[in-house]
Amino acid sequence: DQQVKQNSPSLSVQEGRISILNCDYTNSMFDYFLWYKKYPAEGPTFLISISSIKDKNEDGRFTVFLNKSAKHLSLHIVPSQPGDSAVYFCAASGYGGATNKLIFGTGTLLAVQP
Amino acid sequence: NAGVTQTPKFRILKIGQSMTLQCTQDMNHNYMYWYRQDPGMGLKLIYYSVGAGITDKGEVPNGYNVSRSTTEDFPLRLELAAPSQTSVYFCASSRQGGNEQFFGPGTRLTVL
Secondary structure, three states, X not given: XXXXXXXXXXXXXXXXXXXXXXXXXXXXXXXXXXXEEEOOOOOOEEEEEEEOOOOEEEEOOEEEEEEOOOOEEEEEEOXXXXXXXXXXXXXXXXXXXXXXOEEEOOOEEEEEEO | OOOEEEEOOEEEEOOOOOEEEEEEEOOOOOXXXXXXXXXXXXXXXXXXXXXXXXXXXXXXXXXXXXXXXXOOEOOEEXXXXXXXXXXXXXXXXXXXXXXXXXXXXXXXXXXX
């Protein structure tokens, strides 16, 4: 049972345009959501997060939107750059009490074309 | 700070062999985690620890063991390697009360 779903395995966008990566979740107990970026042969690196008490969080070119009623979040990258090409994982926490355990989606491979 | 370091980077094992994947963090984080990532899949939690001497199972613990004798180190032990354990293994750490986890570079393990 996949509690965090990223239904698009891949996404291709032109440099300078907007990239929108989507994530759906099923467990209403999740109260914190994170996006990680992963380059080949490296570990995931934290990108941006959002608490369930907010509906938007912005950090430079990256914005995460949360729609609790739809159990949906999205990551917007504007403008997209070739260096953004990577796998993006959505993750959720809050189900494991104080242990900070994360549930990850399967990832979306973003390719930004020059 | 080196952050989270993992050794080895690559390893090939024969079925039935054993090995230990090493993980060390220098951020004085209480919490540490082991994940595996299979092709086309997300990261699955194997074991985690909330402090020295305290460990607990994650989603996919079968075939693995862990120990946490110090705050810095969290080794993962495979006792009888099986082809199903072919994967990339990531160690991560976080501070108590912090949601963000910091990951190591991973160990790519192949069991033949």
